[in-house]
Each structure stands twice: as C-alpha cells, then as structure tokens.
Amino acid sequence: MRVLIAPLLIFSFVTNAAILVSPIFMMQVLDRVVPSGNLNTLFLLLVVALLAIAFNAFVETGRDLSLQRVARWAESICTGPILALPPAQQTDMLGHLGQARGFIAGGSATALLNLFWLPLFIGVLGLIHLSYVVLVATLVATMLGVQHLRDTAIKAPSAQINQLRTQERRWVRLLETLNPLTSPQHLRNNLNTRLQDAVQSRQTYESQSDRPLLGGNGALTGLRMSAQLLAMSIGAYLVSQGKLSAGAMIAASLIAAKTITTIEQALGALRSWPDAKDALTHLQNLAVPQETQMDILELSGALKCERLIYPRGGGAPPRLDRISFELSPGDCLAIIGDAGSGKSTLLQALAGLDPAPIGSVVLDQTDVRHMSATTRRAMIGYLPQMGGLLPGTVAENIAGFDTKMNDKAIIAAAKKAKVHGMISALPQGYQTDIGATPHLLTAGQKQHVALAAAIYCKPKYLFLDEPNALLDKNGERAMCETIADLKDDGVTVVMVLHRAGAIGLADNILVLERGFVSDFGPRAQVLGRQSDGRRLTRMPLRKTSLQDLSDWITGQFTRSNDAEFAAKAAMLGTEMFLAANLNGPQDKPREVEIQFRFLDDRNCELQIVEQGQTSADKLLRQVKSQIECGHEGFEKLGEKAMPLFLASKLAARFEIRNENNLAQFSARIVNDDAPEPEGRPH
Structure with a gap:
C-alpha cells in the first residue's frame, strides 16, 4: 500500500489544483474580458477551463478507483486468514477489516490526501490579500x-x-x-x-x-x-x-469557502484516523502460519497429548495443568470430573478448536495446530454441549453448508446418527427449513442432527461434549449405538460425560480434578479405584437431578436380565435422594456424593453422603417403629417420612447415620429373582 501513496498524492494535487480553475476563470473574465469585450480571449479561457475540468474528472475517477481497488484488495487478502483464526478472534478481526476498508474507500483517505495541499489554497489567498488568511484562520478556530x-x-x-x-x-x-x-x-x-x-x-x-x-x-x-x-x-x-479587483474578490470568496470545507473534512478524517490506524496495525500483524499448515489425506486415529498447560491468567491456577496421555486408533476415552475441572477446555484443545498455549496435541504424528482447515474438517468431528443448528435446511446443516453437498453422504450420516427416520417424518424431510420453523425440533433432536453433522465427513476423530445431556433414555440409547458403530469403524472417540449412561462404551477413563489428571487408565481399573470398587458420582441435591440419578443407577447394570433389578435399585435411590433432600436445609445449594457397588449377583449397595447433619435418622426410627406396629399412625409423621417409609420397604437393609459431620444414607438391595451368586462381570 505504501507504493501507492506517491501516485495518490499526485492525483490529489491535480484535483486540488483543478479547484482553482473556476475562481481563476471568473477572475480573468471579470478583469479582462468584461472591460475589453474581447470574445477571443473569452473563448480561449473557456476552452482551457473545460480541458482542465475534463482532465480533473479523469484524474479524480482514477484516484477513486484506486482507493476502491485497494480497499477490495485488502479485504480479499485478509478475509481468508481471518476466517482461519479461532472463532473467538474472528469477530474482532472482521470489525477491524470493515473499519479499515471504510476509511480507505469511504472518503476519509481522500480528505487526508487533500490536507497535504492545503498550503496551496492558503498561499493563493495570501497572494490575493492577507485578510482572507486571517478570515479563514478565525473561522476554523x-x-x-x-x-x-x-x-x-x-x-x-x-x-x-x-x-x-x-x-x-x-x-x-x-x-x-x-x-x-x-x-x-x-x-x-x-x-x-x-x-x-x-x-x-x-x-x-x-x-x-x-x-x-x-x-x-x-x-x-x-x-x-x-x-x-x-x-x-x-x-x-x-x-x-x-x-482589489472585482474578479479577485469573486475568486477569493470561492477559494476561502473551499479552504474551510477542506479543513473541516480533514479534521473529521483525523478524528477517525487513530481507530483506522489501530485496525490497520491489527491487520498487518495478522499471523497466519499457512506455510506450517498441511493437508493430510489420511490419519490412523492415534492421539497423543503431551503436557498441555492452559494458563488462566491473573495468578490463578491454570485451567489445564500438565495433561499427558495417549490413545490408540479406535479407542474411546471418557473424561469425567466435577464442574469447572476443565473437561470442556481439554476437549476443545484436543480437537484443535482452542489449542492450549503450552504443550501439544499430536494426531497421528501431526500437531493439530499445524493441520489445515481442510484436514481438520475431514478428519475431526466435534459435537458441543448444545448442538445449535443454523438457519437453513436440515441437509445444509448436516453438510456444514458445503457448496458441493453429497446427498448420499448426508443420508448416510443421518442413518449412522439414528436420525434418518425422524428427518424423513418432517414436513419437507431433509429440505425442511430450520430457520423458518426454529421450534419444530426438540433439543434432543437437534443434538442428533448435530451429531450427524459431526460425522458427515467420516472423521477419524470424534470429540463429544456431554453428548447425552439433552437426551431422554431412547435418545441416549440411540447415541450409544452410534458411538459403538463408530468405534467398530475405527474412529477414535473422546467424550466428556456428566451422566453415566454412556460410560460403558469407554475403553479408558480420564478423571480431571481442578485442571490436572487425578486418574487415567482402562475403564474397569479406574472405576475400581474409585472408593475401593465403588462407582461414584456427584450431583446437586434438588428434584431436577432425579432423572440423572435414575439414569446413573440404571447405567451400572449392563446385563440384559438385570432390568427388574435395575428398576428396583433406581426406585430405591430416588426415595433415598428425596429423603436426603427433604430432611435438610432448604435455603442453600446442596450437593451429595452417590456411591454404588455390587456385592454379588443378587446384592448391591447404594450410599448417599452429604456434608453436614440430617434429622432423617430420628425420623427413620419413628417410621420403623410404625412399620413394626402395622403402619397405624404413619400418616401423622408428615411428608418427610414418606420417602423413608418407601425406602425401608424396598431395601433389605436401610439405615441413616450422622458421623464426622457427614449424613450417610445406606441401603442394600436384593434381587430375589436372581440365581445363586456366581460372580459378576461388572
């Protein structure tokens, strides 16, 4: 752009000098033609003035075309690199690009170029009379x-x-x-x-x-x-x-007015110059390491994470702290941990959406940061917590608005995601416009369509952020079938889980705690290390968590003939959960730890632990006393006693203890229909 400054200044000189044509023409006509009546002089002056104006029009057109082309050139060379940036940076950079383009093509650049030739007008006014210079200075001030x-x-x-x-x-x-x-x-x-x-x-x-x-x-x-x-x-x-002559008077008045207008426009451009300069600086510093990015036609599915560190800033502990692990092609990894432990941050770093500043994620011997956008799109699928769909048809959303949509690939992805039947039942099938009917699909259905979009390109890596959070039991079962099919196809799957329904698909489990790995290994070993073979989870103690609790307990049973046993355990867990909720403080957020383990084929143990004391232990003694007396007078104990009564009837053993400032609700469930214990594969 700097090489254009000199030509643009020359163009600007011509256009500013042309402004003097009209005043000089008037001055010559009034001072020479009118007193002498010489028409030849008038004709000559008119021809010269018209030629000067025509030349000015040509030069002004060239100047404006040059500025417009410079603006379009800047936009064309910057748009691609900007779109290659992480989404969080794209909006700001596009704003800088629009501001720079508007400054160049919107007249501000022309006003600044005119400022360089302002002394020309001041000099001409001074030659006519110094009074006009004083007038211009006074008006401008x-x-x-x-x-x-x-x-x-x-x-x-x-x-x-x-x-x-x-x-x-x-x-x-x-x-x-x-x-x-x-x-x-x-x-x-x-x-x-x-x-x-x-x-x-x-x-x-x-x-x-x-x-x-x-x-x-x-x-x-x-x-x-x-x-x-x-x-x-x-x-x-x-x-x-x-x-002064009459012609000079007319010329001076025109030049003075033009001088003031030029100064006013230039001052307006100067006020916008700092923002434009800042925008241009950002665009000049736009780092696009295209030379280090590469297209890779095929990846094996291997994944290696080496000492990932994601600083939080301000002296706070990092979001991720020295995360390292490896996965083989076709492995399925479940990332679990408390809220705020860094699960989503790790998943986005692994997928290359928001790479960690320190450390590396290597996909089949290639750093994910060095992969081209084409490779990432083809080899990496990502499903966020809420798979939002864009205004457009279902087919366009599945294909990622690809300009060369493949109908067969769209249908194949939908079938793989177990959503083909649902889409076919829509008013216009795959051509249903989601933007025109934004509430036609439920949140769970949108999640399934988003999963189809994630696997449209048949990726070798699939990253899922709480994929079952918005799904009911049937939807979760369908998604688990999809993940199992993808594993069979050799796709490496990494998923963040809060609900335990899909954890049985994981080959390995990584437990995050405040940004660092507290445990990693094969699923059976990690779950076995969780409290001596117990399966643990934590959830808020409120009624909205009941479905999650039921799903989690049901998910611990993996054998097809355990359906009644699982239902009984889930029902007991629900009553224990309600008992803990009702018999405790209601004015503050509460959280419980839930532990589950199998004792043998016929017996399992469930425990709910909360920080603090509970009054339910005393109420349970009264409930058991009423049960021994034939249930008479039970209704007098009130609403809080009902869950305790039902839990006592469902469990082979149910007790509540207050120990070490912990409220512990413990129960043992017996499967009366099961054969004698032979050991479980859990």
Missing part, C-alpha cells in the same frame, strides 16, 4: 471551539446510549429464542419490560443530547455558510478602497 463544546456535551449521554442499545439487542435476541408455545408467559413479559425500560432510558439520554448536538451542528452550518459572505464582504471593502 471558531468551528473547532464549537465542535469541542458539542462533543464534550454529548460524550456522557452518547456512552449511555451505546450501552443501552447493546442491552436492547440482548433482550431482543433473548425474546427471539423463546418458544411461543412452551416458554413461560411471565418470562416473556419480564423480557418485554426490560426491553421497554431500556428503550425509554435510551430515549431520555437522546433527549439530553439533542440540544447540544443539534445546536452545535446548526452553529457549524451557519459558520460554514457565512464564510463566503464574509469573504465577499471583505472583498467588497478592498475593492472600494482600490486594493
């Missing part, structure tokens, strides 16, 4: 003062207006996401109220800024319009004193 007062007065209201506009857009987006059929009406009403409050507040600040803004603009317009009148008045005085 006055206009600068008015602009400063105006900008100072509207600065605070403008900041509030911008903030409120951002809030308005937020409330509008939230309102658009609400389902008109299922969303609570009070939620819609509250959002509408917030939107109306934001609009009213914005209008109040706009009213405050209207007077200084409009008043300042009016004053500037008046000063701009008075420039030529004042110049004409000064000229008339000088003509009457015999110090």
Whole structure:
C-alpha cells in the first residue's frame, strides 16, 4: 500500500489544483474580458477551463478507483486468514477489516490526501490579500471551539446510549429464542419490560443530547455558510478602497469557502484516523502460519497429548495443568470430573478448536495446530454441549453448508446418527427449513442432527461434549449405538460425560480434578479405584437431578436380565435422594456424593453422603417403629417420612447415620429373582 501513496498524492494535487480553475476563470473574465469585450480571449479561457475540468474528472475517477481497488484488495487478502483464526478472534478481526476498508474507500483517505495541499489554497489567498488568511484562520478556530463544546456535551449521554442499545439487542435476541408455545408467559413479559425500560432510558439520554448536538451542528452550518459572505464582504471593502479587483474578490470568496470545507473534512478524517490506524496495525500483524499448515489425506486415529498447560491468567491456577496421555486408533476415552475441572477446555484443545498455549496435541504424528482447515474438517468431528443448528435446511446443516453437498453422504450420516427416520417424518424431510420453523425440533433432536453433522465427513476423530445431556433414555440409547458403530469403524472417540449412561462404551477413563489428571487408565481399573470398587458420582441435591440419578443407577447394570433389578435399585435411590433432600436445609445449594457397588449377583449397595447433619435418622426410627406396629399412625409423621417409609420397604437393609459431620444414607438391595451368586462381570 505504501507504493501507492506517491501516485495518490499526485492525483490529489491535480484535483486540488483543478479547484482553482473556476475562481481563476471568473477572475480573468471579470478583469479582462468584461472591460475589453474581447470574445477571443473569452473563448480561449473557456476552452482551457473545460480541458482542465475534463482532465480533473479523469484524474479524480482514477484516484477513486484506486482507493476502491485497494480497499477490495485488502479485504480479499485478509478475509481468508481471518476466517482461519479461532472463532473467538474472528469477530474482532472482521470489525477491524470493515473499519479499515471504510476509511480507505469511504472518503476519509481522500480528505487526508487533500490536507497535504492545503498550503496551496492558503498561499493563493495570501497572494490575493492577507485578510482572507486571517478570515479563514478565525473561522476554523471558531468551528473547532464549537465542535469541542458539542462533543464534550454529548460524550456522557452518547456512552449511555451505546450501552443501552447493546442491552436492547440482548433482550431482543433473548425474546427471539423463546418458544411461543412452551416458554413461560411471565418470562416473556419480564423480557418485554426490560426491553421497554431500556428503550425509554435510551430515549431520555437522546433527549439530553439533542440540544447540544443539534445546536452545535446548526452553529457549524451557519459558520460554514457565512464564510463566503464574509469573504465577499471583505472583498467588497478592498475593492472600494482600490486594493482589489472585482474578479479577485469573486475568486477569493470561492477559494476561502473551499479552504474551510477542506479543513473541516480533514479534521473529521483525523478524528477517525487513530481507530483506522489501530485496525490497520491489527491487520498487518495478522499471523497466519499457512506455510506450517498441511493437508493430510489420511490419519490412523492415534492421539497423543503431551503436557498441555492452559494458563488462566491473573495468578490463578491454570485451567489445564500438565495433561499427558495417549490413545490408540479406535479407542474411546471418557473424561469425567466435577464442574469447572476443565473437561470442556481439554476437549476443545484436543480437537484443535482452542489449542492450549503450552504443550501439544499430536494426531497421528501431526500437531493439530499445524493441520489445515481442510484436514481438520475431514478428519475431526466435534459435537458441543448444545448442538445449535443454523438457519437453513436440515441437509445444509448436516453438510456444514458445503457448496458441493453429497446427498448420499448426508443420508448416510443421518442413518449412522439414528436420525434418518425422524428427518424423513418432517414436513419437507431433509429440505425442511430450520430457520423458518426454529421450534419444530426438540433439543434432543437437534443434538442428533448435530451429531450427524459431526460425522458427515467420516472423521477419524470424534470429540463429544456431554453428548447425552439433552437426551431422554431412547435418545441416549440411540447415541450409544452410534458411538459403538463408530468405534467398530475405527474412529477414535473422546467424550466428556456428566451422566453415566454412556460410560460403558469407554475403553479408558480420564478423571480431571481442578485442571490436572487425578486418574487415567482402562475403564474397569479406574472405576475400581474409585472408593475401593465403588462407582461414584456427584450431583446437586434438588428434584431436577432425579432423572440423572435414575439414569446413573440404571447405567451400572449392563446385563440384559438385570432390568427388574435395575428398576428396583433406581426406585430405591430416588426415595433415598428425596429423603436426603427433604430432611435438610432448604435455603442453600446442596450437593451429595452417590456411591454404588455390587456385592454379588443378587446384592448391591447404594450410599448417599452429604456434608453436614440430617434429622432423617430420628425420623427413620419413628417410621420403623410404625412399620413394626402395622403402619397405624404413619400418616401423622408428615411428608418427610414418606420417602423413608418407601425406602425401608424396598431395601433389605436401610439405615441413616450422622458421623464426622457427614449424613450417610445406606441401603442394600436384593434381587430375589436372581440365581445363586456366581460372580459378576461388572
């Protein structure tokens, strides 16, 4: 771009010099042609002036075309590298690109180029008479003062207006996401109220800024319009004193008005220059290591993670701390851990979506950061926690809006994701427009479609972030079948799990705790190390966790003939969970640890542990006393006793203890229909 500065300055000189054609023509006509009546002189002056104007039009067109092409060139060479950046950086960089393009092609660059030739106008005015230089300086100083007062007065209201506009857009987006059929009406009403409050507040600040803004603009317009009148008045005085000709008076008034306009435009461009310069700096520093990225036609599925560290900043512990492990082709890894332990951060780093600054993720001997976008798309599939779909048809979403969609591949991916039947039942099948009917699909169905999109290119690596979080039992079963099929195809699967329904598919388990690996190894060994063979999970102690609890307990039973045993255990776990919830503090968040283990083929043990004390132990003694008395008087014990009563009836042994500031609900379940113990493969 720097090589264009000299030609553009020359173009700018020609266009600025051409502005003097009209004043000089008028001055010559009034001073020479009118007194002498010489038409030949008039004709010659007219021809020269028209030729100069035509040449100026040609040069001005060339200048504007050059700036437009420079802007388009900058956009074309920057768009690709920007789109190759992580999504979190793309929005800012596209904003910088738009700002730079607008500055170059929007007239600000032309105004700055004109500023270099401002001395030309000042010099001409000085040659005519110094009074015009003083007039221009005075008017410019006055206009600068008015602009400063105006900008100072509207600065605070403008900041509030911008903030409120951002809030308005937020409330509008939230309102658009609400389902008109299922969303609570009070939620819609509250959002509408917030939107109306934001609009009213914005209008109040706009009213405050209207007077200084409009008043300042009016004053500037008046000063701009008075420039030529004042110049004409000064000229008339000088003509009457015999110090200036009539032609020079007309020329000086035109040049003075043009000088003030040029200065005003240049000052406006100078105010936007810092932002444009910052945008250009960001674009110049755009790092695109295309030379280190490579296209790879085939990967084996091997994965190696070497000492990944993801700093948090501010002296806080890192999100990921020295994570290292290896997977063989076709392995399935389950990443588990408490909320905030870094599971999603690790998954995104492994998939190359947000690489860790320190350490490396090697996929089949190739660092994921060095893979081209084409390779990542073809070899890596990723399913986020909520597989949001974009406005467009179902087929377009599955194909990732590929310009060369393959119908066979789309249907194959849908069948693999066990969603082909559901899509075929839609009003227009694969051509159903999700944008036109955003609430046609449930969250679970959208998750299945998003899974089909993740496997559309038949990847060798599939990364799933809590894939079963939005699914019911049937949906979770279908997704588990899909994952099992992918494993059979040799796909390496890494999944973050909160619910235990899919953990049986994992060959290995990695346990994260505050960003570091607390355990890693084969599934049976890791689960075996969890509290001496117990299977553990943690979940919030609230009624909304009951489904997760039931799914987790049911997921511990893997044999086909354990259905009744699993149902009995899940029912008992539900009653124990409710008993713990009802017989404890209700004014603060609570969390429990749930432990499960098989004693043999006919017996299993379930325990729920909560920090603190519970009053349920005393109530349980009363319940058991009533049971021994034939249940009479049981209803007098109240609602809190019902779960204790049901748990006592379901369990072979049920007890509650308060020990070491821990409330422990323990039960043993017996499968009466099972044969004699022969050992379990659990």
